[in-house]
Amino acid sequence: MLNYIAQEVDKMNTGKKIKLIRTFRGLTQKELGDLAGIHEVAIRKYELGKNLPKPEQLRKIADALNVNVNTLAEFDIQTDGDILPLLFAIDEAFPATIKNVDGTPGIFFENKSLVQFLKDWQAMKELLQSGSQTQDNYEIWKTIRPSVTKVTHEE
Numbered sequence: 001m002l003n004y005i006a007q008e009v010d011k012m013n014t015g016k017k018i019k020l021i022r023t024f025r026g027l028t029q030k031e032l033g034d035l036a037g038i039h040e041v042a043i044r045k046y047e048l049g050k051n052l053p054k055p056e057q058l059r060k061i062a063d064a065l066n067v068n069v070n071t072l073a074e075f076d077i078q079t080d081g082d083i084l085p086l087l088f089a090i091d092e093a094f095p096a097t098i099k100n101v102d103g104t105p106g107i108f109f110e111n112k113s114l115v116q117f118l119k120d121w122q123a124m125k126e127l128l129q130s131g132s133q134t135q136d137n138y139e140i141w142k143t144i145r146p147s148v149t150k151v152t153h154e155e
Contacts, residue, residue, distance in 0.1 A: 012139070013049055013074055014046065014052060014053065014058070014072050014073065014074050015046045015047045015048060015049045015052075016047070016049075017071065017072050017143060018032075018043070018046055018047055018061060018065070018072060019047040020139065020140065020143060021065045021067060021071075021072075021143050021144070022043075022047075022065065024140055024143075024144065025065060025066075027065075028040075029043045029044050029047070030043075032061070032064055032065070035064035036057075036060040036061045036063070036064040037060055038057055038060060038061065042057070043061075046061075058072055058073070067143060067144070071143050087107075094109050094110075094111050094114055095109075095110065096108065096109055097109075097110075117145070120145070121145075124138060124141055125138075
């Protein structure tokens, strides 16, 4: 059963993320549509995966749900080459140091808020691995926690 849930989570697209956060927030499709200024039929189609919101609609939905727009985005990560541009972008916003730890490279950050977020994430993953946290709760945490953190880079 856990493998099935993990497979479903891997398939989580923008529409499923919108629905997950909307239901967590206790909103109907109509209420979300009203908050975002988008017709509820469009919200329904996004959630069902029939349509993909354009960037401006996605931003309105993210604002209405009080989450970062990237929380709702889909990333097509298939190879290490797909993740490198993301790592480089992270390094530009939050300068990183790469250090060797017991023969394995690790990425370290100076930003205290980001470091705290990473500690929180580590604790959540440990709870999940120990069985003290459910996969569903972990998915909700992943979508809601970034909107609470609001880590910003120092210029």
